[in-house]
Amino acid sequence: MNTNDILLAVLVLIGAPIIGCIASGIDRKITARLQGRVGPPLLQPYYDVKKLLSKDNMVVNPTQNFYVIVYLVFIVLSLLMLVFKQDFLMIIFVYTVASLALIVGGMSTGSPYARVGSSREIMAILSYEPVLILYALAIYLLTGTFKLTAVLDASSPMLMYTPLIFIAMIVVLNIKLKKSPFDYSTSHHGHQELVKGMTTEYGGPGFATIEIAHFYEYVFLTGLIFLFWASNPIIGVLLGIIAYLLIIVIDNITARVYWQWMLKLSWSVLLIISIVNIAFLYVSGVQLA
Amino acid sequence: MSLAKSPWIIHVNVNSCNGCDIEVVACLTPLYDAERFGVLNIGTPKQADIMVVTGSVNYKNVNVLKNIYNQIPDPKVVLAVGACASTGGIFHDCYNVVGGVDQVIPVDAYVPGCCPRPEAILDGVVAALSILENKKKGNIKGKEVKLKGKEVPSNA
Amino acid sequence: MLDNVIQNITEIKSMPEVLKAVEGFKSDGYRYVTMICLKANEGHELIYIFEKDNKLKNLRYFVKPGEKPKSMSGIYLCALLIENEYQDLFGLTFEGLAIDYKGHLYLTPNSPKTPLA
Amino acid sequence: MTTVIPFGPQHPVLPEPVSLKLEIDNDVVVGVLPSLGYVHRGLEKFIDTKDFNQTMYICERICGICSGIHGITYSRAVEKLFDIEVPERAQYLRVINSELCRIHSHLLWLGLFADGFGFESLFYECWKYREDVLDVLERFTGNRVIHSMSKVGGASRDLTKEQIDQILKTLDDLEPKVKNIEKVFVNNYTVKKRLVGLGVMSKQLAYEAGTAGPTLRGSGNAIDVRNTSDYDIYKDLGFKTAVAKEGDCYGRTKVRIDEIYEAIKLIRNAISKLPEGEIATRVKGFPTGEAIIRAEQPRGEVVYYVKGNGTKNLERLKVRTPTFANIPSLLLMLPGVKLADVPIVVLTIDPCISCTER
Amino acid sequence: MGMLNLVLGNISRKPATRLYPFEVRAPFKEFKGRIVFNPDNCILCGLCQKKCPPDAITVIKADKTWELNVFRCIMCTECVNGCPKDCISISNERAKTGAKEFIKVAVPIVDKPKAETPKADTTKAPKAAPSK
C-alpha cells in the first residue's frame, strides 16, 4: 500500500458512485426517450438518494439495515479488488457475499413479497454464478493465473478468445442489473406482482444504501465487461458502454420472463456456450500475449 | 430541495370509479410524463412520499387507507384526486360511503374534477412538492392514524 | 321478436321445481346471465335470466319471508357471485353456495346491514 | 407448506382495489379466494334519492372506463320503459361514442396488460395512442373519460362537421399505429412466451362459466350482443365478430386488437351514414314497468334491468356488468398458473372492479 | 423486431411529451372545465340544486346566496340545462387544484335596484398554499 494505491482507492470510492449515478441517470433518460418521453433530469438518481437519506428510517426489523450495509461494503470491496487487479475468483466470491447480503436482507424483513423475491433472486444466483466462475476460469486459462494483472497487462484483447463467454456475460449483466426480461425478483420501475420484490420493506436511508450500492455495482459490472478488451482501455470502456446501452435497449423490447425460463436458458444455452468456449481454450492452449 | 426533486408516489385507489385512476396512470405516460419531475409510481408505501388517493372511502377500505398512510415514512403528503376523494363527490351520500378521504386521514391537497384532467393531477403533484418541502423544514410528522372499528380477527 | 325481454316470465312455485328447470336450461345449452332480486310483499322475488343465441328466457320465483332459497352455484358456478351479493344486500340466505362469503362479499361488520332490504 | 400471500387490495399491478388470497405450492397457484367490496358504494340504492334523469350520471360512474356505454345503456333501458323511439341521428351518435369508448378501453387494457408482464415501453406506447382517441372524445363530449353524452331520450351533444373530420383523421392515424403494436403483441418472442397457453379455457368451459366479451370470444364463441336485433343501429352497420380459438391469454389479446379494427370500421361506417335530424326526443311523464337491456361493452355484455313505478324515482335498478360475469372464470383459470402469471391472468379478463361492485 | 423498430423510432423522433406546466395546450372549446355562475338573473328558484346529482349546489333563499362546492361538482351540466334563467354556464377553464374551494355568491334578486353589485368571494380551506 503506497500513496498511489491509497489515492486510487479514494478515487474509486468517490468516483464510482458518481459514474454509477450518472449511468443510472442515463439509463432512465434513454429509457424515457425510447418510450417517447422526455424523462427525468440526468441527476435524478442523485436527487432520489438525497431524498431517501432525508426521510424517516422506517423499518420492520431493526437489523434489516445491517444487511444492506454489508451489501454496500462488499460491493465496494469487490470493485476495489477489481481495480487493484486481485484474484478474479476471489472477487466473484466477494461479490457473492454482496449479492447474498441483499437477498438475506430481503428475507430478513419477513415480508412475503420480499421473501418470494429473494427466493427468486437465489435462483438467479444459480443461473449466473457458474457463468461468472467459468469466466474466471477462462482468464486463468488465458493467462495462467487468476490474478487480473495479467489480463490488464496483456497487449491483445481477451474478447478474441472468449466471444462466447462474452455473450454469456452480457446476459449475466442483464440478470444482475435486474432489467427486463430478468426483472422478476425486483424491478426498478415496472410494476411487479411482487410489489418491489426484495426491497419491499426498505425505505428511507436503508433504501438509499441499496441505491448507492447499485451505483457501485453498475461500475463493477461494466468493469467485468471492460476486462474483455482491457488491452486498450478506451475500447474497453467503449465496450462496457455499448454493453450497457444494449441492455437498456433489451430492457425496452422484452417482456418479463419467469425465473424458471431464465434458469433453463442459463443452464442450457449460457453454460454450454461458456463450456464450449472453455473447451476451446483448453484444446488450443492459447495464451494471452 | 431534495424532496421536491424526487417525489415518489403511491397510488391508492379506494372507491374510485376508475375515471380518476386511469387519469392518474395517464399522468405517467409519455404525453404527460410525470417522471420529468422525478415522479415514480412506486409500489410500496415504505418508499413513497406522496400518497395519491382516488375515490371516496367505504367501510371496507378505511383500514386499508389508514394502514398505507401509516406505512409511509415522514415527511409525507396526501393528495386527494377527484371529486370523490375530495368530498365524496356524487357518492357522498351512498350507504356504503364514509365520505371524502379527509374523513379518515389528513389530506394536504385536493384536485377537483370528475374526473380531473391529467394536467390537474400534475398541478396537484406540484402543489404537493412544496408542501413536502415545508413539512421537511418544519419537521412536521404525520400522526399515526389509529385504526378504529377493529374487526375481531377470527381463526387467529 | 325482441331479444331483450323480461315479459313472459315463467312463474315457478317451489324451489325443487326451480332447480329442475334450471338444470333443464343447462342441458339445453343456456347460459346463466344473472338473477334479479326485488322486494315484494314482505318477501323477495327472484328473476333468473338465461340466454341462448342472444335470446333471453326468464324464471320467476317468490321467496317467502324467512325461506332459504337453494343456490344455483352447483349447477352454474358463476351464480355464486350474484347469490352472495344478495346475501349482502337483501339479507337472503342461499343454501349450498360454492363459496359462502356469509354476508361479507361487499360489506364488513361495520357497514350498514342489508341496505337494499 | 404452501405459500399464502395477499395480492391486493392496494397493489401496484392492480390499479383497482381487489384482493386475492393466493395459495401457492411450488410456485404454482393452488387456491384463490377473491375478496371484493373495496369499491362497493351502493349505487343501486341511489334510485331512492335521485330521479331517473340524474341516475344516468350515476350509472356513468359505475365505471370510468366505458362510462359512455353505461350511460347509453341506461338511457336505452329507461327509453324502453317509456317505449319511445330515439331519433336516428342520436342512435348513430351513440354508436360512434360507444365504439370510440371501445377503442380507448382496449388500448388502455393493452397497455395495462403489457405492464402486467413487465413490458413498460409497450405499455407507454399503447397509452400514447390512446391519448388521440381521448382528444376526439373530449371534443365530442366535453370530457376525456366520463362523457355524459347520452341522456334519456337521445343525445345531449351533437357532432359538428369539424369534429367528424377530426374523428376520421384520428382513426386514419390510429390504424397503422395499432398495426405496429399488434406486431409486438402477436410476434414478440418474450410476449408469446408469457401469453401462449396461459389461462386456457375451452370453448365449452368459457361458455358454461357464463363469461362475457373478449373472455368468451377468445375461446372461440362468436357471441356478441351487438348482434341482437334491438341494439341501436348496429344491425345496419355490419361488423365482424372478432373471435380467436386459442382460448388463452394470447387469444384474448388478439380478440381485443381485432375489435379495435372493427370499431374503427364501424365508426367510419356510421359517420358515412350519419343522418341529419333531431338528436333527442322529449320525454314526458314518469317510467313504469320492467325492462331489460343488454349492451356490448369493451369487457363484454352488460345487463341493465330497470323497474319503474310511475314516480320520478325508479323502483329497482340492477346492473350485471361484464366483469361480474367474468370473475368466476378467474377461479377456473388461476389454479395451476405460476405466481408470476397471476397478474396476467387477472388482467386478461380486463377486470373492472368498480362496475362489479357498484 | 416490432418493438425494436418502435423504440428506435421513438428515440429518433421528438418525445411525445407535452411539457405541461411550461407548455400548455389551449383547452378545447368543448371541454367542460368549470361552472360559471352569473347571479344577475338568478331568481333563487332552487331548480339547479334539485337537478344537481351530487348536491354540489346549495341555494339558500333566506340568505340570498347561491353556493357551489367546486370539489363536489362532477361537470354533468344538469344545472346549466336546467336553469330557467340561464344563469349558469360552463367554461373550458379548469377549476384550481390545491385547497378545497367553495364558490359562494350573494344573489341580487332582479327586481331589486341594480346598485347592489354582486360580490363573489371564494372561501378557501385554511391549509396548504397551492403552488405558483
Add this chain to the structure above:
Amino acid sequence: MIENTVMLLIIVPILFSLLFVALPKSLYKYLAWAFFIIGVALSVNLVLDGTGVVQIGEPNFAMFENIVLILEVLIILFILAVSAKYKNWPTLGLGIVSAALFAYTFTNVPGVEGASLNIDQFSQIMILIVNIVGTAIILFATGYMDEYEEHRHLNRQKIFYFTMSFFLGAMNGLVMADTLGWLFLFWELTTLCSFVLISYNMDEEGINNGFRALALNLVGGIALSIGIILLATKYEISTLSGIGTYAGTDAAAMATVALPVALLCIGGFAKSAQMPFQSWLLGAMVAPTPVSALLHSSTMVNAGVFLVVKLVPAFAGSSLGTAIAVYGSFTFVMCSALALSQRNAKRVLAYSTIANLGLIIASAGIGTPLAVAAAIMLILFHAISKALLFLCTGEIEHTIGSRDIEDMSGLINKAPLLTTLAALGMVSMLLPPFGVLLTKWVSMEAASSNPVVIVFLVLGSALTTVYYAKWLGTILSSSMDKNAVPHKKPETYFPLSFLGLAIVVTSIFVFSIYNYFIKPQVEILLKTAPVISGQAGQFTSEIGAFAYAAIFVVLALAVLIYLATKNMFTPRTSSYYMCGENNLEKDRLMFRNGLCSYEKSSVSNIYLQNTFGESKLTTLGYAISIILIVIALAGGVGL
C-alpha cells in the same frame, strides 16, 4: 512423551465410556465437562509433542496382536448375531463374506513382526477434530439427550454415551494407525459404533437404517480388506505409509499398485458415503443429532477421505487420480443438487456433507500439492462448521419442534443467539473469509487444470450457495412474534459458542494452520509443498490470492458502520406492507381475506423438486457414480 499421549488417546475415551456406564445419569454433565477438558488437553499435548512414529514391537506386540484378533472375531460375531436376530439377510451375507475374508487373511497372509502408529500432521489435525469437536459434541449431548429421550420414551443413554466415547477411542486409533490390519480393526469398530447409534431409537426405521449403514460399510470394508490382502500378499506392504513409499511419485510403481489402492479408495468412498453409497448417511439422520454431528459429519465419515488423502502418493498424477477426481467432483455436484430439493434440515446437511467430502476426494484426486493442501484444510474446516450446523439443527429442533427448514422462519426472533450461531455456521460454509470457502477456492484454483472437474465444481458451488442461502434467509427472516423460548443450558450453548468461535479463530489463523500442519504434511505426501505465502493478510498461491484479512476488516467495518449509523437514523418500526390489509393486533403477518377474517401469510422457498428431486436424480447419480468407479477400477487393473 508421544507414546504415552498416544496410548492415553485410545485408553481415556474407553475409560470414559466405562465411566458413563458405571455412573448415574445425574453425573453425566460433569463427566462430559471433564471429558471435554481432558480431550482438549490430550490433543493439544499431542500436537505439542510433535510428529513421530510409534513402533510397537515384541514383546508387547503379541499381546496387542491378540487383542486385535479377538476384537475382530468379536466384531464379526456381533455382526452375524444381530443380522441373524433381525433377519437382515443381506447384512448376514456380507458378514459371512467378511468372516471368510478374515479367515483367509488369518491363514494365508503372512503375519507381521510389529505394528506402528504414525502420527503426522494430518493425524494431529484429525486428533484435534476428534478430541475437541468430539468431546464438545458429547458435552452438548448431555444437555440434549434428556429432552430427546423424553419425547420418544426412551431410556438408553448409557448405551449412547458408552458408544459415543468408545467411538472416540476407536477414531483416535484409526487416524493414528499405520499398520493396515490395525487400521482395518478401528475402521470396523467405527462402523459398529455407527450401527449401534443409528439404530439407537430401536424403532423399525432406526434399525433398518442401521442395517443399511452396516451393510454398505461392510461392502466398503470388504473392498478395504481385499485391498489389504492384495497389498500384503503381492507387494508385502502392510502399512499405510508403506504404500506411499512404494509408489512414490513414480508412475510405473503407481500403476502396479493401482488396483489395491483403488480398492482401498472404494472402502474410503463407502465410509464417506460417496455416491453410490450415500443412502446410508441419509438414513443415519434418524439418529439423535449429536450422533449426526459426531459420526456422520465431522469424524467418522472423515475417516474415508482421510484414507484417500493418505493414499495420494499412490495415485497423484496418474489416471487413477484423474478418475478419482472426476468421481469426487461428480459426487459434489450431484449431492449439492440433491440438497437443493430437501426441506429437512438434517438431510440438507447430510447431502452437504457428502458433497463436501466429494470435494475433498476430488482435490485428493487432482493430486497437485495445492489440491492436497486444500483437501486437508477442507477436512478441518468442514468438520468444525458441520458439527456446529448439526448441533444447531438439533437445538433448533428442540426449540421449535421441527427440523423442516420452512418451519424455521422467524427463528431469529425466537432464539437470537442460536440463530446467529447457525447463521455463522452456514455463512462459514459458503462465504469468504471463512475457512471452508477459502479451501474451496484453493481447490477450485487447483482444479482449474482439469476441465471436467472444474465444471463440476463450478456447478456444485453455485448449487451450494443456493441451498444454504435459502436456509440462511429463512432463519434470519423476522416474523415479529416471540412465542418459543429457547432452552438456554450451558451444556448446549457452550459447545455451540465454542464451535462458532473455533470457526472464526481458525479462519483468522488460516495461514498459521497452513504453515504448521498442512505444508509439512503435503511435503510428506508429495515431497513438494505448494508455494504459498501469507503476506498482507493474503493467502497467495502461485496462481491466485485470497485476501481473507481484507474481508474480515470489511466485515468488521460493516458492523461498525451499522452500529454508528443505527442511531443516526433512528429506526421507527412499522408493520409489514400487506397491501393495506394488516392485522396489527395479533400477528403482523396476518391479513384480512375475502371472508373478512384474518389469515397468516407464509412463504415457502423454492425447492425445485421437479428438477433436482431425489426421485429424479438419485438413479442417475447411482448409474454415473458406478460407471465412474468401474472406470477407476478398470484404470487400476490397467485396462
